[in-house]
Amino acid sequence: MRYLFLVFLMIVEIFCCRRVEIRVNTSQTEEPEIRVAVLWDIDTVYIVGDSSLIASNTLQKTRRIKPNAFLTAVVKADSIILLLAHERLLTDKQEIILQSSGNIKIGRYVNKLTSYYSKISIKKDVVHRFFVRKPLTVVNILPLEKYLYGVVSCELGTAQENEIEALKAQAVIARSYAVALLKKKKDFDLYGSFQYDQEYQGAEREYRTAKLAVDATCGEVLRYAQEIAFTQYHACCGGKTTNGRYPYLRSIIDSPKHSKTQTPFCAGSPYYNWKVKLDYRAFLDTVLFLAGIGYKFYFIPELIVDKKTGRVNYLKFTADKEYKVSGEALRKVLNLRSTFFSIKKIKDSLEITGKGWGHGIGLCQHGALAMARRGYSYREILRHYYYNTKLAKIY
Template sequence: MREISVKLGIVILVGAIFLSMNYYQAKEETIQGKKEIKEEPVKVAVTIDNNVNYVDLDDYLLGVVAGEMPANFETEALKAQVVASRTFVYNRNLSVDNTTNSQVYLSEDKMKENWGNKYDEYYQKISTAIKETKNEVMKYQGDYISALFFSSSNGYTENVEDYFESSPLPYLRSVDSHWDLTIDPKNTRQVSFTKQELKEKFNCQDINFNIIAYKKSGRVATLSVGGKNYSGRQVREKLGLSSSCFTVEYVSNKYVFTTKGSGHGVGMSQYGAQGMALEGSNYKEILNHYYTNIEIVNN
């Protein structure tokens, strides 16, 4: 009887060990499975020449930062651009195109062409900025923000509703960006037009410019041309001006437009980010300056 009990105990013990091994093996496989799922790269649908290309998010960010910000900028400015670009693409549901309507994305060949013998240095610099901000995005009340950005300002950024046809957004407000005026070597630009050129562009016979109103940011709100009113944005787009902050003078039989800044002026100024970085600000301080009341969180 005792021998039977011993044998039965051995059988039970072996069974328990077998079940335990299966349990831990199954648990390990589950953990590994979760790791695999977690580590699977996020894909971005990038439309290039009417063809949709699916690109790993980190590779996309590398091409975007290479296309949107000078690679010789400070690392903290590049990090700010990475987080803004990552947030931008999530706000667009990971579906963008390769134009200024979304974000300009450079191929590896284009990066090599643009950077020449600096390619390895700049590639590594931007890659590091991506790794050191891994998964970080900006949100407002739990939603991805529309992380707009532009090259440089006239000293202030613009309220979103003052340039785009948009409702006011609490995180896209006009803020100081004085760095642009000294950091951007091409902050002030001039372009000239003859009377005939302007008549054709505005489709009118009487060229008589009159700036009726300015915005608080210093950009043109309303301009009268030949008796018809246009917004500063409309004039900028018709004439291909760098910004909607401009003055007009008639000099030597030509109309000379002098602009300050480059881009729409809403969100983060890239030259402003560079200026802040040069003064010692980190990327989170830069982002919190240009996007008010936001949270920087891990996605």
């Protein structure tokens, strides 16, 4: 009897402990939904649902639409109008939401539709980081882990089985990046493009190894002093990364133990070294344009390079006064792979010799892939690129 009572006490204790554990988990977060801007600067959206669709507006009016019906959303008289053939199904001044138990195909061209998970919001007059002419923005709203299947597939999806640890590191930082941006903006959280945030091409582009890596790290993010780290990353650092805005995004030598004497992890990348040749006069004219000078003259430019990171801070030249053009502005206008470059004048041309691809902040994807092939775990890869961060499971 006494034995049975002890067993009973043990069961109570286990039950209580589990309850505490569950309470701790739920007091953190559940898997959030993310709002990804997938189309912007458009005035017509083409839509087809592979299952039936429910369309609703901000006045709670709803319409059910049969599978495979071809819909169009346009703007007329300051409202969004949802059309089935020429029939008006729904109208709203701000937003129309489409939901389905299956996928929804949308696009800016009739013959080029992309499949997205289950919930689409079509919004009017959203504020963007850049100038847009046309009024509509399309936002895909979906669970974060499903979004990550797409992001990791786009960013590193063609990686091989022996590179899975790099994919896991990519999954963790893509998740941290997204969570750091959650609910910061009114209309959406981030862009589905590598140019502004992270590449995401909907439900169509998902690779098996990428999905495995996302599942293996479900809910894991990087933290720095209780904050979710804003884990920027890039394709190839060219041997050393550069400094970002936060202490954990500091410049490192991308080699074992950050050693200057060892070969960088990304040295085998096709983007490790690059070279481009430009017409010297055309280069000077570009610099004048960037400096805001409307007339042309000859000058000798000087590159000011950050000694630690190797990146071009700015280019300076003297005319009526001293002018400066930032390395990042030069990179964008000349379509250079990075600001990690030097210049050399050879007769009438300019040779630009550079290293790496991307902004150079945070994880170097080609370095991470090489680390994985050499047996490093995703935890070691993350520690290598993000100074003093900790892995945390938030759901």
